[in-house]
Amino acid sequence: MTETKNGVVRYIEVEKPVLGNNTGDDQRLEQALKRELNASRVKIPYTVLRHLPSRLRAWDFRAKAVVFKERRSWRLVDLLDPESSSSILGAALDIGTTRIVIQLLDLETGQELGRTGLDNPQASIGPDVLARIHHSGREGGLDQLQDLVIRAVNENLDRLCREQGRKKEEVFLIAGAGNTAMTHLFLGMEAFEIIKEPYIPCVNIPDTLRAERLGLGIHPRGLVFLFPNIGSYFGGDLLSGIFFADLDKKESPCIMVDVGTNAEIVVGCRDWLMACAGAAGPALEGGMSKMGMTAGPGVIDRVALDPETGMLTIHTIEDKKPVGICGSGMIDLAAALFAGGMIDIRGKFHPDKCTGRLEERDGILSYILVDPENSGTGRAISLSQVDLNSLTSSKAAMYTILEVIVRNTAGLEFEDLEKFYVAGTFGSFIDPESAIFIGMLPDIDRSGFEVLGNSSLGGAARLLREPTAFDRVMEIRESITYIELNVNQEFMNMFSGAKFFPHTDRARFPSVEKGLLKNHPTG
């Protein structure tokens, strides 16, 4: 009946009481749970204990137990009729600064029942972490921000459950992961020290909480767990991703790059793990987040250069009329423009090669990708030199951070990496070929690249399926060496070289060389 032998749903049998043995129902339940979970402690909630005698006897001392592992011990969530047929539900959350994704799971089979994504409603307060944390310091601001996200999760989880003919009160466990700021705002924890030197989170290791304490309208005894943070710039989302990618079990060094609002990078294997987050330092301000718009119908997600005609071809999501361009489209576009010689190695438009496609406004050149008559918005879709400069900075930052952590810190060459995992919603759509071509990602064997998808959500869901892995998550957390990105002169020198297309040192990108022969022969 149950496939999750190590899961959160267990069938237990409690020793029946006999005369001459004073052991209470509480103790006999604890013994049964300890035996089943092979644990030295199991916490049993007051609300389950209160009515234990009548339930145990009605069920002939057998029960279906919903359990969860937490930092200090196992914890019983609820005890149910062993014959009840409706399955136990759980939800995994990815609490992103921009997007929130909710996944509904059957905790008995481990199967995904549904998934939904929504914009983080805190965006109405501020688009980025900084603005929201500032707001959280105002009177009532923290409660307001928490309320926004909790209410959105409640509403969307409710809809997700109803779509499956279920109710959100049947959800017993929520596991979520977010960056450090989103974790704080979700939990309603004071967040302002995160952005003030010396950048100290209120909480790095949140306890498992009763969901009702956060206002989450799931089962009254339901629990919620958020992945721990490592520091202000290294959140639970990344830890969840490392767990999801099994990075801590690899024999050879691998790298995982989570390109979300920030670029976060982990490199390592079973013997060591190093991490670095790219939100530090003014050179990287805004990071990857300013590259393009959010994916949606009509958004240009692929751009290619026809080598015969030298013309650009575009692809839009759902093949709708183009309305804008997203990050992966911009990287493709930059690569295509560079390949076609429309931009030079400094990332500047080359007016001679852009015949008829450039327009100037207020002294700023823009490349017209889609004419107004072909656009879904009635306005031209273009890439300005300002957009391009921003992309150049971002790609240079990405490459420099990779170089700093892989070469300068771990002492490896990019070729030593067995796998190059790309995680995060944004990262999932990047074409490695384009990213390498502009010098954003290193020029390694393409077969090493692997898209992980939403690894933060994946790790959260996995912990609901394999609660025994909890200790592994804590071990990963303990074992990671966090590298503060030191934006010193050396970094700025490396960054300067990376601001060229693909790089001042073209020898680093041997596979790009061929594509450059025609339009950029001198390097």
Next chain:
Amino acid sequence: MTETKNGVVRYIEVEKPVLGNNTGDDQRLEQALKRELNASRVKIPYTVLRHLPSRLRAWDFRAKAVVFKERRSWRLVDLLDPESSSSILGAALDIGTTRIVIQLLDLETGQELGRTGLDNPQASIGPDVLARIHHSGREGGLDQLQDLVIRAVNENLDRLCREQGRKKEEVFLIAGAGNTAMTHLFLGMEAFEIIKEPYIPCVNIPDTLRAERLGLGIHPRGLVFLFPNIGSYFGGDLLSGIFFADLDKKESPCIMVDVGTNAEIVVGCRDWLMACAGAAGPALEGGMSKMGMTAGPGVIDRVALDPETGMLTIHTIEDKKPVGICGSGMIDLAAALFAGGMIDIRGKFHPDKCTGRLEERDGILSYILVDPENSGTGRAISLSQVDLNSLTSSKAAMYTILEVIVRNTAGLEFEDLEKFYVAGTFGSFIDPESAIFIGMLPDIDRSGFEVLGNSSLGGAARLLREPTAFDRVMEIRESITYIELNVNQEFMNMFSGAKFFPHTDRARFPSVEKGLLKNHPTG
């Protein structure tokens, strides 16, 4: 400033954050508490964590911490301004079937600030445990019973605090002890299995709970702890008493008799502890509880026989006109009547010796102790043969249980006992001389007797002063051998002998012998 170095109030200093160390405020607080408490784990509540950053910084990383030890770990109750001058309050509870006693404590100095007693309002549902547990099984009955006791504690604690110019919201910790049934009803735990074979409590080891979960209106973060039970007939009140009497530290065997609603007995020393509760078996039904009325103004608490005149003299509480007689008065009265020959060795009135004091109604003889004209109620205060029979049964039960546990079970003689502790409200007022004279207590050296007072309350208060003793309480619980009183033929034979005054075997009461020469020469 603080005298309670091992107490629940501690002054801590949290390591200040520095750049390059990602340790969260949560972790640095945990480290400071672990260091202060010399503990491997300290649980920090969500509500304290939420606002930790601003508080730690406002207090320059110092704080006054209210802590409590529980089964699994230490627990932080709250964190306060280290400069705040108002002291932390706590309350100890003795939750008796008949009476509830509340003691208010200053947790920083350990001093008692006040104390109040009240009748257990559950008496309106039923006078005894049995009636209340039956009621708890009815729809809404459990909640009703819990509500009665919680409300009474709230009201009385509120008054007690106000008398000290304080508020009950300044109380951070409550430690209570009661018998197993009272513990269940206080916690709102299903209790009906306690009185049904095989007599299994719902909970033997209650967790420390947030007080608001029980509706206790103390500090919002306040905690409540009840002493664990050992079985249905061996409650936390007795465990608290053992702890209070330090029975587990004695070099030579001692005995503790808690004469409350039931007679509960513990014998032992640092090497072993045995316990037995006297509510088992039909011979003992009602136990000590039917002996007399509750103490109060005008109640006769002492009776003596003038050896010259052969007349009885009485003493009433507060020297008011007599309105009735309490347990200790009845034991004195029985001893006096027996000494004066008014009752024989079978416990029957001797009409020849009671000239003018006996009256008969419906065939039942009664001894008139106070004439209507001298009584505060306008009615005679008398002792009927039915009352006397009940007292005879009770005193015989008491002696037999003592004999079973000391002689038959522990294999000791009464003379081997270094101390004979008498605990419980009722027990505190018994005159050992009278109790020995009627054969209720064994005939040992009077200097061995020691009145403990309300040891259940005393143990609860002590745990608030010395939370480090928590583990000792759990060890006592683990080490006690609980003796089910086996009411077999042998017991009934022993009981029969003990129903005589003082006993069929008069050699057991050598010191009583002299007083018997005149009126009971043959024995």
